[in-house]
Amino acid sequence: MTTLPGIxxxxxxxxxxxxxxxxxxxxxxxxxxxxxxxxxxxxPETLQRTGSFKFRGAYNKLSxxxxxxxxxxxxxxxxxxxxxxxxxxxxxFGVEAVIAMPADAPAMKIGNVRRMGAQVVPFxxxxxxxxxxxxxxxxKGMALVPPFDDPAIIAGQGTIGLELMSQAKALGVSLDAVAxxxxxxxxxxxxxxxxxxxxxxxxxxxxxxxxxxxxxxxxAAGARVSNDPxxxxxxxAILTAEPGIITFEINRRNxxxxxxxxxxxxxxxxxxxxxxxxxxxxxxGCVALAALSSGQIDLxxxxxxxxxxxxxxDFATYAGIMAA
Amino acid sequence: MTTLPGIxxxxxxxxxxxxxxxxxxxxxxxxxxxxxxxxxxxxPETLQRTGSFKFRGAYNKLSxxxxxxxxxxxxxxxxxxxxxxxxxxxxxFGVEAVIAMPADAPAMKIGNVRRMGAQVVPFxxxxxxxxxxxxxxxxKGMALVPPFDDPAIIAGQGTIGLELMSQAKALGVSLDAVAxxxxxxxxxxxxxxxxxxxxxxxxxxxxxxxxxxxxxxxxAAGARVSNDPxxxxxxxAILTAEPGIITFEINRRNxxxxxxxxxxxxxxxxxxxxxxxxxxxxxxGCVALAALSSGQIDLxxxxxxxxxxxxxxDFATYAGIMAA
Numbered sequence: 001m002t003t004l005p006g007i008x009x010x011x012x013x014x015x016x017x018x019x020x021x022x023x024x025x026x027x028x029x030x031x032x033x034x035x036x037x038x039x040x041x042x043x044p045e046t047l048q049r050t051g052s053f054k055f056r057g058a059y060n061k062l063s064x065x066x067x068x069x070x071x072x073x074x075x076x077x078x079x080x081x082x083x084x085x086x087x088x089x090x091x092x093f094g095v096e097a098v099i100a101m102p103a104d105a106p107a108m109k110i111g112n113v114r115r116m117g118a119q120v121v122p123f124x125x126x127x128x129x130x131x132x133x134x135x136x137x138x139x140k141g142m143a144l145v146p147p148f149d150d151p152a153i154i155a156g157q158g159t160i161g162l163e164l165m166s167q168a169k170a171l172g173v174s175l176d177a178v179a180x181x182x183x184x185x186x187x188x189x190x191x192x193x194x195x196x197x198x199x200x201x202x203x204x205x206x207x208x209x210x211x212x213x214x215x216x217x218x219x220a221a222g223a224r225v226s227n228d229p230x231x232x233x234x235x236x237a238i239l240t241a242e243p244g245i246i247t248f249e250i251n252r253r254n255x256x257x258x259x260x261x262x263x264x265x266x267x268x269x270x271x272x273x274x275x276x277x278x279x280x281x282x283x284x285g286c287v288a289l290a291a292l293s294s295g296q297i298d299l300x301x302x303x304x305x306x307x308x309x310x311x312x313x314d315f316a317t318y319a320g321i322m323a324a
Numbered sequence: 325m326t327t328l329p330g331i332x333x334x335x336x337x338x339x340x341x342x343x344x345x346x347x348x349x350x351x352x353x354x355x356x357x358x359x360x361x362x363x364x365x366x367x368p369e370t371l372q373r374t375g376s377f378k379f380r381g382a383y384n385k386l387s388x389x390x391x392x393x394x395x396x397x398x399x400x401x402x403x404x405x406x407x408x409x410x411x412x413x414x415x416x417f418g419v420e421a422v423i424a425m426p427a428d429a430p431a432m433k434i435g436n437v438r439r440m441g442a443q444v445v446p447f448x449x450x451x452x453x454x455x456x457x458x459x460x461x462x463x464k465g466m467a468l469v470p471p472f473d474d475p476a477i478i479a480g481q482g483t484i485g486l487e488l489m490s491q492a493k494a495l496g497v498s499l500d501a502v503a504x505x506x507x508x509x510x511x512x513x514x515x516x517x518x519x520x521x522x523x524x525x526x527x528x529x530x531x532x533x534x535x536x537x538x539x540x541x542x543x544a545a546g547a548r549v550s551n552d553p554x555x556x557x558x559x560x561a562i563l564t565a566e567p568g569i570i571t572f573e574i575n576r577r578n579x580x581x582x583x584x585x586x587x588x589x590x591x592x593x594x595x596x597x598x599x600x601x602x603x604x605x606x607x608x609g610c611v612a613l614a615a616l617s618s619g620q621i622d623l624x625x626x627x628x629x630x631x632x633x634x635x636x637x638d639f640a641t642y643a644g645i646m647a648a
Contacts, residue, residue: 022349022351024349025348025349025371027346027371030373030412030440031436031439044602046602047349047351047601047602047603049354051602088354108599115355271639274604274639274642275639277371278368278370278375278603278604278635279371279602279603279604280598280602280603280604281602311602312602315595315598315599315646315647316647318598318646319643319644319646319647320643320647322639322642322643322646323639323640323643323644323647
């Protein structure tokens, strides 16, 4: 198998991304600290270029291609956040991008990808095979930018971990735990490498939506298992069939565990993010905050970082959750 | 009259606030830059402790009292953001706080003030005289923390200007203009001192809601004039009767002008902040973004900073505006 990415790859990614990404701040809320009985530090990648962390990995991947490979254009499939990351990166390199997106992806995400100049190819996420959809473009010589199971993608997302550890150090705190939204595992595995490198004792948790807890069940089984078909979730950004090969190999070494959260907990977390942090967080981006109420992460007197991974949510969906 | 606060007072305030406030980041959106044809840098004081800039001035004012004065407790009147700033500051100093708040202030603001341990005294903002409401507490020896017309308050709010100029410099840009929400003028006057000190050529604009454009009309008249009674506005945070004496004296020297924006423009700006910046901004906190569409600030090819001053808005109000 591919060599696993390591801390040196994350440092290299950070150097490539320097000046192009937002170093997202660490934020906290006195009210949430009081409620949870610990100190909760939020890393809002909602404020990142394209409204999610995905730009980090996508740009790092495009940087890692040769100019000749990149010049033939790039292709990706994504429900929308990776799509925007790839579209923005391709626009910055001045190369063509084709993105296969589920026809029921949030309209805001589809619109943003088009506005960044990429071609959108819609597909049915319950029936179509993603690789079949993108095959004609790969055959034309375009390079695939995978959503998570790729060393350059993982290293790019891992730069969040570098920032997090350095910002926590500047605050004079040591992190007892970090909670991270998890779909295919690119974000959690990347961050886990940087966190474990700086602080082996910090517990790293992946958080998934109910019925899409493939990483949680894979950790329990000791091998990659898939989600049962037939479920749906408001957490569109993190609905993957199963963990990646590389991401799971990293996660099974580094994670303290994975936690599944209900849709009601996600909605409440989105309302808490609005009221206490003044941040717009999309459902899939808010699962790690939702996990704080699960009782599975030790919070009392602890210092815990929570990654808010994206904020690309349609007005109507968001208004409905805020009004509830 | 009182000596006008100057840049030295703002530096002193910054030293007092260091480590207690969030150094709010500068954020930008590729989409908004494209739409306005310039580079727009947002200073989100929505992310400040208590959800608005008001903590800066309130804490600086409490710091400037003697321990003996402060120990007798503090009293303030406010629609909610200054209230929260004073309540949080009083809690940090361990002194009593009484806040007179309009009975129709957003429930979130009233709830937050109570949760921070302050006593809330409701009043009718259309009928009651604010000073009459707080008089019994002043008579008991409690110190008044004015909402804007006070050198220590102005200097505290001015620390935003220091951060803004230093962050712009770090980005390697020079600001052509700064747009700032304006009620009584504490925020705009304070920021104007720091901006003009660092960059005399930068135009500083105050932005007000329609029918509450007392600073705009006062600048035109060359003297403080009041708003006509009988109007209401969704911009609860910045509905003052007239400019302050000190704030107007500073603003008439430093401002390029003041701009009045419609409620429709404010609602659109709140939706832009949600979709493009992923920030929850309350109506009064969003007027400076709304002013970008007014045509009154030269944007083409320019670099313009916009202060988003607060994010304390009720769920129902916010959901209604997002759903529109």
